[in-house]
Amino acid sequence: MKAFEYLQEEKLGVIIFTLKGELIDKDQSAEMMGKADAFIAAGKNKFVLELSELKYVNSSGLNILINILTRARKSGGDVAIAGISKKVNELLLMTKLNTIFNISDTISNAIEMLEKE
Secondary structure (H helix, E strand, O other): OOOEEEEEEEEOOEEEEEEEEEEOOHHHHHHHHHHHHHHHHOOOOEEEEEEEEEEEEOHHHHHHHHHHHHHHHHOOOEEEEEOOOHHHHHHHHHOOHHHOOEEEOOHHHHHHHHHHO
């Protein structure tokens, strides 16, 4: 398995990126960021980041998540995080990013959060 990979799908007009492995380098996520930009350009600006299979993330990885959030919000959309692992959750708490992101247990709850906005 590669260090980092992602899957993408769309449900109810929300783009879901399922992240797997280790997110430690912005080069790893260049393709995903390009797709996020393309979706935003096409008017699809609500994203769920499903992180249950994300084993490790460092400061560069967090920066990638923040970039997606910033780009989505600038275009009038938002981001929700679903299925967060204990390790990643601890990191979000430590960095206080849990106060910035919408965090949910499941993808369907995350989509509901985004629909309310």
